Amino acid sequence: MALPLRTLAPLLALLLLLTSGCDKENDDVLPLPDSPVYNKEIALRIFTETDYSEARWQDSKMNLTLKLRRVSTNLPKDAIVVDTTFGWMPFQKLPLKGAPLQLDKQLQGVHKEQDQLVLDVTKVVSINGYETVFRYQQALDHEKRQETVEVKL
Numbered sequence: 001m002a003l004p005l006r007t008l009a010p011l012l013a014l015l016l017l018l019t020s021g022c023d024k025e026n027d028d029v030l031p032l033p034d035s036p037v038y039n040k041e042i043a044l045r046i047f048t049e050t051d052y053s054e055a056r057w058q059d060s061k062m063n064l065t066l067k068l069r070r071v072s073t074n075l076p077k078d079a080i081v082v083d084t085t086f087g088w089m090p091f092q093k094l095p096l097k098g099a100p101l102q103l104d105k106q107l108q109g110v111h112k113e114q115d116q117l118v119l120d121v122t123k124v125v126s127i128n129g130y131e132t133v134f135r136y137q138q139a140l141d142h143e144k145r146q147e148t149v150e151v152k153l
Helices: 006-019
Strands: 038-048 060-072 079-090 101-111 115-127 130-139 144-153
Touching: 006 144, 038 060, 038 115, 060 101, 101 130, 115 144
Parallel strands: 038 144
Antiparallel strands: 038 101, 060 079, 060 115, 115 130
């Protein structure tokens, strides 16, 4: 069955307009790359998972020091962002996970390639007069603009 030219002509014209030389360039918007400089929010949650309410812990205590450093590849020295010491805390009064101590800090202008954020934790534990020192470091994650760091006592 052949279509008459009067019917076929408008269809061909429409098809020609849809597929002809008025091609629109592919202007897809590419996402902007992540900026190497960003702001970061840090929450330090300090707690113990052990209940020290028993009488045997009565003469035990802990001294906690937290130091958050910004280590840079282009600056001559580390920048100390947080430097805090919690004095001697009796074991029986250490915060439990359900009600932790929390320190919040906002950092401006952190450079993804040049800065590293490191948390230094020092715990001095005294049990019945005998002291032991525990130290460790934890690197923070550049991929997280908001980060919660758990400091377990």
